[in-house]
Every structure is written in C-alpha cells, then in structure tokens.
Amino acid sequence: MRFPRSLCLLFALALLSLGLVACGDDGDSAEPTAGEPAAEAAANVVNVQLGENGQNYFVKVDKATVKAGTTTFVIDNVGTIHHELAIYKTDIAAGKLPLTAEGTVDEEKAGLLAEAVYAAPARGDEDHRIRDGRGVNFTIDLQPGKYVLLCNLPGHYKAGQFIAFTVT
Numbered sequence: 702m703r704f705p706r707s708l709c710l711l712f713a714l715a716l717l718s719l720g721l722v723a724c725g726d727d728g729d730s731a732e733p734t735a736g737e738p739a740a741e742a743a744a745n746v747v748n749v750q751l752g753e754n755g756q757n758y759f760v761k762v763d764k765a766t767v768k769a770g771t772t773t774f775v776i777d778n779v780g781t782i783h784h785e786l787a788i789y790k791t792d793i794a795a796g797k798l799p800l801t802a803e804g805t806v807d808e809e810k811a812g813l814l815a816e817a818v819y820a821a822p823a824r825g826d827e828d829h830r831i832r833d834g835r836g837v838n839f840t841i842d843l844q845p846g847k848y849v850l851l852c853n854l855p856g857h858y859k860a861g862q863f864i865a866f867t868v869t
Contacts, residue, residue, distance in 0.1 A: 745772045751831065751852060751862070752780030758862035760786070760850050766867040769845045776817055777836040784857065785829040786817040786839065788866075789849045795865040798849065798858070806853050814848070815841055830854065843868045 748763040758780075778784050789798065791812040798811040806813075817839035820828040831837055851863035 744768060745770055747772060747774050749774050749776045749786060749850070751776065751778045751784035751786060753782065753784075753860070753862075756860060758784075758852065758857050758860040760852065760862055760864040762850065762864060762866065765865065766869060767843070769843060769868050771840060772843045772868075773838055773840040774817060774850075775836070775838050776831060778831040778833055781833050783830040783832060783854065784852045784862070785819075785831060785854055787829075787851055787853045788814045788816070788841065789851065790814045790844075790846055791849060792847055793849075795849045795851075795863050798851075798863075800858075803855060804859055805855055806851065806858050808853070811849075815839075816853075845869055 745767050747767060750759070750761040752759055774786060776786050787806070787808075789806070789812045791798070793799075793811065799807045801807050816829040817831070817837055818827045818829060819831045819835070819837050822828070845868050848866040848868060849863055850866050851858050
C-alpha cells in the first residue's frame, strides 16, 4: 500500500510541530528571576587583571566591594609571565600578611580561602598558574568580611601583587 505524497507531507509537518513544542522553553533559563534582578547578578562579577610592570606587580579589580553570596572573578593575566589569584579571608592589612621562609604568604596563618583553578588535569594536581595572555573565570561563595586577593608565586606578593577586597 502506497501513501499519497500529500499525506506523507502532512504527517511530516505534524511531527515537526511536535518537535518544536518539545524543544520550547522549560522555564530553566540563565536570565535572572524576580528574586535576582540583572543588576544584582552583575554586581557580584568582579573583573580582575593580574600582571607586572617592570619590578612592580599588580592585582587590579573593577570593584573592591561586593555583596555576600556567589561571586565570579573574571580573571585576565595581562602580564608576560604566569600569575595566580589566591583569596584570603583575613583582618590583617593587605600588605602585612605573614610570610614563609621562601617569601610567599603563609597560607595557613594568613587565612587562605581558595585559589582560582586554571587547569584541572585528569590526573595530578590542579594548576593555579594562569598563563600570560590567558584568563579564567572563578566562582566562589563569599561571606561578609575582609579579604586580600593576591598572587602567591615566589616574589610576587613582595613585589606588590595584592589588593584589599571587602564583602558586605
């Protein structure tokens, strides 16, 4: 038995319509909901630049204060060497953190909270060194308090690669 061409076409259109309905909006979207206005969501995105200018190393942020909650650091290494972004929750002044004998910030004494992960290999340790000319986004839940953002590669903190940061 052979179906008329118009009947096959009609059947194909009906299937296509069902497929489009099935692919419609399921309510899960990346758009902010009524409880999270777009301005509030953008308020907890911090653009960070890591780099060096001669012997002076820097961490630059587009805002030094955010509200408590989920915060995304959009990190760009604008320098010519590797850098990292470590987040310390501490009441110690940004330039007065305790150092190890090697000249890096003592992670335990200074209150290391987290480090941005640049690469997570299938085997081995995570790599926190952000390559020159590259970047990474790092999202973390931050509680109210005082923080210091810094690079803890040898010599970088001592060269000024840190900045105070506040969460309200």
